[in-house]
Amino acid sequence: MADPRLQAAAERIGARRVKQVVAAAQALARQGSIAPLAVADEAVARMPALAGSLTRVVNATGVVLHTNLGRAPLSTAAVHALIAASGTTDVEFDLSTGQRAPRGRGVLDSLRAAVPDADDIAVVNNGAAALVLATTALAAGREIIISRGELIEIGDGFRLPDLIRSTGARLREVGTTNRTNIDDYSSAIGPDTACILKIHASNFRMSGFTRAVSVAQLSSLGVPVVVDIGSGLLRPDRLLPNEPDVTTTLRAGASLVTASGDKLLGGPQAGLIFGNADMVKVLRRHPLARALRVDKLTLAALEATVDGPPTPTWQALHADPVILRARTDAIIASVSAFVDAYIVASDGAVGGGSAPDQVLPGCAVSLPSDFARELRLGNPPIVGRRERGRCLLDLRCVPAESDELIVQTIRRISQALPGVDDR
Numbered sequence: 001m002a003d004p005r006l007q008a009a010a011e012r013i014g015a016r017r018v019k020q021v022v023a024a025a026q027a028l029a030r031q032g033s034i035a036p037l038a039v040a041d042e043a044v045a046r047m048p049a050l051a052g053s054l055t056r057v058v059n060a061t062g063v064v065l066h067t068n069l070g071r072a073p074l075s076t077a078a079v080h081a082l083i084a085a086s087g088t089t090d091v092e093f094d095l096s097t098g099q100r101a102p103r104g105r106g107v108l109d110s111l112r113a114a115v116p117d118a119d120d121i122a123v124v125n126n127g128a129a130a131l132v133l134a135t136t137a138l139a140a141g142r143e144i145i146i147s148r149g150e151l152i153e154i155g156d157g158f159r160l161p162d163l164i165r166s167t168g169a170r171l172r173e174v175g176t177t178n179r180t181n182i183d184d185y186s187s188a189i190g191p192d193t194a195c196i197l198k199i200h201a202s203n204f205r206m207s208g209f210t211r212a213v214s215v216a217q218l219s220s221l222g223v224p225v226v227v228d229i230g231s232g233l234l235r236p237d238r239l240l241p242n243e244p245d246v247t248t249t250l251r252a253g254a255s256l257v258t259a260s261g262d263k264l265l266g267g268p269q270a271g272l273i274f275g276n277a278d279m280v281k282v283l284r285r286h287p288l289a290r291a292l293r294v295d296k297l298t299l300a301a302l303e304a305t306v307d308g309p310p311t312p313t314w315q316a317l318h319a320d321p322v323i324l325r326a327r328t329d330a331i332i333a334s335v336s337a338f339v340d341a342y343i344v345a346s347d348g349a350v351g352g353g354s355a356p357d358q359v360l361p362g363c364a365v366s367l368p369s370d371f372a373r374e375l376r377l378g379n380p381p382i383v384g385r386r387e388r389g390r391c392l393l394d395l396r397c398v399p400a401e402s403d404e405l406i407v408q409t410i411r412r413i414s415q416a417l418p419g420v421d422d423r
């Protein structure tokens with residue numbers, strides 16, 4: 001630890017992390033893999049650039065919103081805004097008057113401009129928080145009417161009905177799993193009804209003998225209609241005809257619409273609430289709102305996402321198949337002299353519990369399956385997909401400037417993995 005290089009590293013990323021790296025190098029020396037005198041050099045070579053264990057990963061899975069890889073990657077505009085806000089910032093301060101100013105005013109202006117149909121807007125920590133706040137503030141101790149076809153689990157064992165019940169609201173389930181009609185709702189309305197809740201079945205599809213009631217029909221029943229659309233599209237996207245969007249849902253008559261910030265909107269984790277001004281005001285003044293409030297980093301990244309250029313998520317969804325194919329061919333041409341690499345058709349997916357049956361046709365570099373692990377352990381890690389005994393790299397979500405990195409990494413692995421080319 002007295003080595004000046006390790007001292008400098010400790011100042012940069014903290015002594016605890018540096019000690020861990022030194023201990024790992026010592027373990028190599030004890031195993032006899034390196035010489036005892038090489039421990040410091042080895043530790044310096046292995047020293048991570050950043051404090052913290054979250055690692056940048058190249059997403060070559062073809063899944064645009066990969067939950068295990070952090071859902072939406074931020075745009076460059078959002079990253080710059082986030083860095084600018086990370087120090088002391090005017091998040092609640094008006095520089096012209098020197099007085100306190102409303103928190104989040106910038107992002108609310110951006111969202112208002114993007115969704116003029118919303119009378120008012122609130123931002124909370126994530127989509128689940130938006131739903132909790134709406135149901136708590138509007139319906140605690142009262143009834144929420146919901147179709148049995150919309151009692152969904154969003155992943156990792158979390159079920160929205162449990163989440164809503166935890167707020168003290170009672171769920172009044174109507175209809176059947178596959179069919180719910182307008183009379184099911186209207187006959188359930190009573191003095192205790194606080195609202196109707198409609199939840200987009202975002203991560204599965206029902207087909208066959210099914211029926212659901214539209215937001216427009218529900219909003220004719222005279223009780224507030226809260227719609228959880230999940231994905232966060234602000235306006236319709238022709239590529240995703242089955243995904244609901246905020247503007248259309250409000251125009252259909254929803255009182256409140258809730259959505260996530262880090263799905264199809266392509267921003268940071270956040271929960272967005274749009275709609276009726278009186279209801280949003282009730283939510284904003286509810287004590288729970290303070291517990292669900294977002295930090296300055298989220299506000300900065302969200303504002304830059306909404307105002308900024310097309311997000312990486314949008315670009316990956318709308319990637320030009322001709323360009324994807326040309327990039328895939330170019331990588332294969334650069335590595336096929338020493339690796340068994342060829343092009344295959346590859347269907348990408350939206351992921352993140354959005355548009356489950358939407359296929360994104362494209363192509364992939366197909367490599368021997370041994371490459372999957374080696375690429376994953378690379379620096380930076382490249383995560384592909386394993387399919388039928390091969391490792392596929394789909395470039396849909398890979399920034400073009402990373403193509404050369406992929407070529408170099410495949411080349412390095414093929415030198416270290418003798419015999420993987422058994423063609």
Ligand SMILES: *Cc1c(COP(=O)(O)O)cnc(C)c1O
Nearest residue numbers: 126127128200202228229230260
């Ligand atoms: C994803 C999703 C949620 C949860 O949103 P988070 O931002 O992950 O908390 C809630 N409802 C629906 C319909 C969703 O698709």
